[in-house]
Amino acid sequence: MDIKKPTDIRLRTKACNPRISEAICKRIDFHIQAEHEAAYLYKSAYAWCDYNGLFKAAEMFKTHVSEELSHADRLISYALDKDYKPCIEVIRKQTQEFKDFKDVITAAFEHEKYVTSIYKEFADMALKEKDFVTFEFVSWYLKEQVEEEALFQNILDKIEMLDREGTGIFILEEELEF
Numbered sequence: 001m002d003i004k005k006p007t008d009i010r011l012r013t014k015a016c017n018p019r020i021s022e023a024i025c026k027r028i029d030f031h032i033q034a035e036h037e038a039a040y041l042y043k044s045a046y047a048w049c050d051y052n053g054l055f056k057a058a059e060m061f062k063t064h065v066s067e068e069l070s071h072a073d074r075l076i077s078y079a080l081d082k083d084y085k086p087c088i089e090v091i092r093k094q095t096q097e098f099k100d101f102k103d104v105i106t107a108a109f110e111h112e113k114y115v116t117s118i119y120k121e122f123a124d125m126a127l128k129e130k131d132f133v134t135f136e137f138v139s140w141y142l143k144e145q146v147e148e149e150a151l152f153q154n155i156l157d158k159i160e161m162l163d164r165e166g167t168g169i170f171i172l173e174e175e176l177e178f
Helices: 022-051 055-081 101-128 132-165 167-175
Strands: none
Touching (some): 022 055, 055 101, 101 132
């Protein structure tokens, strides 16, 4: 019995010959790992928040898990579109315990600042190589990072306001409408 190969599957029979530099390939692998690590950090934050009765915060982190995994998938797709098969590495163990909610948000904010810094390095690398397509691709991530950092910074600012002013001012601030 002859086994026929499916015709609807793109088979990669050629030797690996990516249309991006080796340095960009390695950088993509690095960022895939960073996005997976972010997802697992947020899984830990999700579990911690849910366990401690912070259900809205838990849902926020649960949503972020999916976003981070989609960021990794976007990198993988880009690599494959450039004829590079990315290397999916094992991720490092992520924080499992937090002392309080502020610690959870601080960990998320610090991680987002780290991610911003590595995407800036990636963008700089692409520009130096005059790989403008990759630069444009990475620019999307940098724009995403503006939102991510702002989200966690705003939550930290509210926590600081609570520490200074107490819960009453926070409730009043939430009720103000303009």
